[in-house]
Amino acid sequence: DVVLLLLLRELPYSCCVCESREWREAKRDGHRMRGLSLVALTTSFLRSAPRASLSWVLLGVTRATYSSAFSSATPVLWGGTSLNTPYFSGKTSTTSPLLFKHLAVRTMATARNAEADADVTHHVAEDVCPSWLNPERTRVLTKHTTNLAQNDKKHEKACIIYWMQRDVRTVDNWALLFAQHLAQTCEVPLKVVYCLPPPPPAQTVDNDSHGNTLPPKVWDMPMTERHGSFLLGGLEIVERELFEKGVPLEVSMPPDRNTVGSTLKAFAIDQKALAVVCDMNPIRHFRSFVEDQAAPLLDASNIPLYQVDAHNVVPVWHASPKKEVGARTLRPKINKLLPQFMNHFASFEGNAHMDNEIKLPPSSKKSWKTFRDYLNLDSSVPPIDWAQPGHEAAMKQFESFCSVGLKNFDTLRNDPNHATICSNLSPWINHGHVSFQRLALNVRALKKHANGTAAYIEEGVVRRELSDNYVYYMGEDYDELSGAAQWAQDSLELHTSDEREWLYTLDEFERALTHDDLWNAAQLQLVQEGKMHGFLRMYWCKKILEWSESPEVAL
Template sequence: MHAVPAERISTANDLPIQDRGRYVLYWMRAARRPFWNFSLQHAVQRAIELQRPLLIVETLACDEPCANLRHHHFALDGMADNARQFADKSVAYHPFVEQQPGQIGALLTQIGQETCLLVTDEHPLLEQRQQLSALAKALPICIEVIDGNGILPLRATDRDFTTAYSFRRFLQRQLAGHLLTMPLADPLRETRLPQLKKKPEILSKPESTFSDNLLKGQHNSLYQLPIDQQVQPVKQSGGYQAAEVLFERFLAEGLPRYVEQRNQPEREITSGLSAHLRWGHISPHQLVQRLLTQEGWTPGHLSLECRGQRSGWWGLNENSEAFLDQLITWRELGYQLCHRRDDYQQVDSLPEWAQQTLNHHADDPRPYLYSAEELAASQTHDALWNAAQRQLVREGRIHNYLRMLWGKKILEWSPSPKAALKVMIDLNDRLALDGRDPNSYSGIGWCLGRFDRAWGPERPIFGKIRYMSSLNTARKVSVKNYLRRYGPD
C-alpha cells in the first residue's frame, strides 16, 4: 500500500486517534467511487496500520441547496455501483440517503462514538466546508481530510490566479511531479482487513435501511423525500461504470475529432463526463492516466518551455492536448477559486476590471428583459437560446459552446449583473447534473469576465465583457438540426 502524498492530507481538528475505537470510518461524500480514490486509499492504509475494520458510509443529503429527483437519481446510480463493487471486499459499505434534514450529522455523530479515526473527502464548496467544520466540533475523534480533487493538490499553491493563462503557466512548472503520484487504481486489490463483526446499531434502524430499498430500484420512495419533486430524472445514468463506458467511447470516437468539432452543437464530440466528475463517479487522475497510456506518453515528452502555451507542452497531438487543457487547466482553476474564496457566487468575486465595466453600464437600456420564470420556461424571443434552455431542462446539460452563449444572453436580458448571476446559478444548480460544482461556478463567472480579459469594442450592457450573440453563433456553427431537436414540445 502506497502512502497518499502528505500535501493532500489535512485535519479538521487537533484530536488524537482513539485507540479504543472499533473501526476506521470513511465518510464518502465527494469521491464517490471505489477506484482511483486517494481518500479510500488513505482509509485502507490507516485500517492496516491500526489493525481495524474499515466501515465506508456514503451519504446523500436532502437539505443541500437544489436537492431534487434528478440529482438523487444520478447519485443513487453511483451508490448502487459502489454497493456491488464493495460487496465481496474486506470492507463494510453502507449507503445512507437522508430522509429528514440533520439525519446525516446525527448518524455520523453516533457512529463516531465507536470510531478510532474518521477519514473523509475534501470538498472546496463553502457549504461542504461548513458541514465538515460542524462535524469536527461535534465529534471527539481525529478527522483526516483527503484532497483528491485534481491532478494539482489544492494546497500546492497559495496564490490566486486571475486568468487561465497564468494558471496554465504555473501548472506547467509544477505538474510533472504530481503526475508521478497518482492514486492506486484499486486500493482494495489483494488487501485483507479485519472484518467488522457488528455494524453500529443505528445502521440497522429504518432510516438507514430505507437506502437499501432505493438501491434495489424502488425509486418511488424518492417521492417521500423533502426534495424538489419538480426537476425530473433524465436518461443519463450515473456511477463509475457508466462513466468508464462514456470515456472509452470518447477516446475511440470523439477525441480524434475533438479540436475540429467540439464546438459543434450537432455533434457528440465532447466526453460528456462533466456530471460524473462533479459527483465523483470517476477520477480526473484515471482519465489522465488512461489517455496518456493510450498515447504512449512518458515524462520525457514534456516541453522544457513553460510559457503557459495552450498546446505543445505535453508533447501530444493537438486533440489530446486540448482535452487535457479542459480537464486540468479549466476545471482545476475553478476548484482553486472555490477553495480560496467564500464569495465565488457573488459579483464581488469578479475581477476588478469586470466589476467596473459592468457597473459603468448598469443603467444601460435593456432591449429585452425577462423574468427568472420566463427564462426557466424558455419564453424568450431567441430561438437558439430557448433551445439551449430546453436541452438543460430535458437532459440536465447544455452543449459546452452554447452554454457560454446561454450565460451571456442572461446577462443581456437581466436588470443587473447581480440578477443575471443569480438566475444563472439557480438554473444551473437545479437543472444541470453538473450543477453545484466549482467548475460550473467558474464557467458561469466567465460569462461575466472571470478568468478573462477586457475586450473591445465596448458595448452597451456588456461594456468590455466578451460579447456573444445568437446570430454570430449560428454563423460559426451549424444549429439547424439542434433547433429542430430542442424545439417546443
C-alpha cells in the same frame, strides 16, 4: 533575461514598457484588480515564469504619473534621481542600475516568502502516509491527532471511517484508499458513511440593491428528480461494490443543515472510530459541514479528521496558495506539479486485512425509498436516459469518446454542430463517479492523437481545477458579484441603469420563451438532455445578463 516591470496598481497600463508577454498579461490582470499589492503582483509573474533569470528592474513612468504617485518621496525612494532624468522620461539610461538590481532581488525574495507563508496547510505526517500517497494531497483538520501506531489494536469494535461526500466511488479514490491504509495499519475494519444533503428550509424572498426580486439560489431550491436519481443510483452501486469487499455503507439523514456535523460525530462515537477521513468539496455549505461543524466536534472527542483531495489531480490547496486570475497563471503551476501527482492508484481491497469476516446486513434491505422521500425531490425535472450512474457507465462513455471524438477534440470541441466530439463526461465527473486522473492516465496511455490528448488534459485538469481554485479561495462570495474582479464590478455598476431592449422573467427563461432561437435551442437542450454544449454556455450566460433587470438578478 526577462525584463520585469514592478508597477504600483495606480500606474496606468500604458506606462508599461516590457519585453515579456507573460509579465505583460500578469500586469494587465493585476491592474484590473484594485488593491493588489506589489508583492502579489510580483508573485504572479514569478509563478508564471519560474525559470526566468531576473537580474534587474526597469520602471517606465511618465512625468505626470511620477509626480502624482511618488510626489516628494522621490529622493528617499530613488536615491535622489530627478524627475527630469532620462530614466523616468522613458529614454535609455544607465542611471543607478545597482539600486534596481538590489530592489529586484529583495522583491523576488519577499514575494516567494509571502507565498510560502500563505500556505499554512497542515498535512498528514509522512510516516503515516503510504508510499503511494503524496502527503500534500491531505489536510489535518483537527488539532488532535491520534498516534495510530499506538492505538489499542485489540479493541474489537474500533474502526476507521471514510466520510464520503464528493467522490462517490470505490475505484481510484485517494480518500478511500487512505482510509483503507489507516484501517490496515491499525488492524481494524473500514466503514463508510454518506450524509445525504438535508433539504432546504422554506424559501425567503430577497431583493437586489435596486428593489428587484431575486430568484432563489440553487442551494435553496429542492433537489431535482434528475439530480437525486443520479445521486442515489451512484450510492446504490457504491454500496454493492463495498459489500463485495466486506465494507459496510451507512447512509445517514441529518435532521437539518445545522446538524450534519453532529450526525457524523454521533456515528463516529457510536462506531468507536479511531479516525475519520473525508474527501474535499469547495462548495461553502459542504465546507461548513466539515470545517465548522464536524471538525470541532470530532476534535473535542479526540478523533482526528483527515481530508484528502480525491477530486483534483493536483490538490487545490497545493496547486496554488491563492485565487488565480485565470488559466494562464494556474497552468504553469499545475504543469510543474503534474509529474509529482499524476501517479497510478493503489488497489482497493476493502476489509481483506481482517481475519474475522465482518457481518453485513443484506444489501437489498437498504431503504432507498426512504432516502428518496427524505430528499423531497422536485419531480418537474425528470431523470435522463443517456447518462446512467456509476463508474462502469462512465468508463463506457469515455471509451466511446476516445474512439470517436478524441482525434478531433483540439479543433472541433467548440463547434456545437459536432455532438460526438466532446466527452460528455461531466455528469460522472461532477458527481464523483469517476476520477479525471484515471481518464488522464488512460488517454495518455493510448499514445495517439497527441493534439487531441493535450487539449483534453488541458480542459480536464487546468480549466476544471481552475474552477475549484476560484471557489476554494473565494470562500463565501464565489456566487456573489463581489467575487468578480473590481473592474468587472465597476463596469456592471456603470451599466446597471442602461435600458434593456428585452427583459424576461425566470419562468420565461426556463421555458425558452425568448426572441433568440439560438438561446432557446441551448436552453431546451439543457432541459431535455441535462447538458448544454460548452461553447454555447458562454453565450447563454451573457444573454441572461443582457436580458435581466440587474446583474444581481441575472446571477
